[in-house]
Amino acid sequence: MEEEEYELVPVGPLRRIEKRVEKIEKGGTSTEMVKELIDVVRTNQKIIDEVVKINSEMINKVSDLSAKVTELTEKMNDFLQRVEIGEHTPEAAAPVEERRSPENEERIQKLEKRINSLLLSTMKTRQIRPMVARRPLPA
Secondary structure: OOEEEEEOOOOOHHHHHHHHHHHHOOOOOOOHHHHHHHHHHHHHHHHHHHHHHHHHHHHHHHHHHHHHHHHHHHHHHHHHHOOOHHHOHHHHOOOHHHOOOOHHHHHHHHHHHHHHHHHHHHHHHOOOOOOOOOOOOOO
């Protein structure tokens, strides 16, 4: 008599394999799976096209920005050169009084006289008296 060997095998994994086989058998034909794969590929291609489009737009914007920064740098350098040139000219170093022309001096004096006369006339019309201390201020 031959001895039969017995083994204890868990049923859970076997049941899962059976269910997967049934799913595959019921899962439909291969044409349906091909259609689903084609839809997935089309969706993927649309996403890739959009990413490429956005990427090219970003590249264009960055190149525009780079050109603008270069232009700004050139303008700043030009401005700084002008400022440095302005500091080294002897005319800029001269006091303000020396640069005034006689015509400007006359205009300034006339304006001062007009302002003073206006101030005096407004003080008279409002009868503003200068503040005079009536008693000595404490020390």
